[in-house]
Amino acid sequence: MNEAELFARLALVEALHAGATTSGEANAAALAKERIRARLAKLQTEAPSIEYAFSMPDHWNRQLMLALLRRYDIRPYRYARQRRTTIRARIPERFVDETLWPTYLELSDLLHRHLEEVTQRIISQAISADTSEAEERSGGPVEVRGIEQG
Numbered sequence: 001m002n003e004a005e006l007f008a009r010l011a012l013v014e015a016l017h018a019g020a021t022t023s024g025e026a027n028a029a030a031l032a033k034e035r036i037r038a039r040l041a042k043l044q045t046e047a048p049s050i051e052y053a054f055s056m057p058d059h060w061n062r063q064l065m066l067a068l069l070r071r072y073d074i075r076p077y078r079y080a081r082q083r084r085t086t087i088r089a090r091i092p093e094r095f096v097d098e099t100l101w102p103t104y105l106e107l108s109d110l111l112h113r114h115l116e117e118v119t120q121r122i123i124s125q126a127i128s129a130d131t132s133e134a135e136e137r138s139g140g141p142v143e144v145r146g147i148e149q150g
Contacts, residue, residue: 009110037072040095049090056085060115061108068104 056062062085069076069089076087091100124131 010107036099039099040072040074040092043092043095047092047094050093050096051088051090052096054087054089055083056087060111062087064108064111065104068100068107072100 054065056065065087066076069087074089074091076089078084078086078088082088120131
């Protein structure tokens, strides 16, 4: 999948969660964004916002969640001394359940699959064509020295 195809699929995911009913709407990311913002505004008048704490497993997912929140004019924050992986926001529960979280999950999956494809292609072309997993051996190690990134 090239970047143009990725952008089109990202817009389509958002359009689907915005309630797009025609293919014309599905291709119009700006319309989808405005529909979602309108839905959020309506939900904010119907029910109180709840403080959510999202714990993101990695930098990429954190960036995605921050971008989604800001796209819909939701101000993300975290408290002093909280981990950077925690993102807080005050949002109506229905909006999280029906729009924000499902959109996030689909976009995250789509982006991870794309990053996996790009990573595999680059490693196989620039470093080694063999990108298979390590073999599994029976028995246990005699002496091990571990190294962890992070």
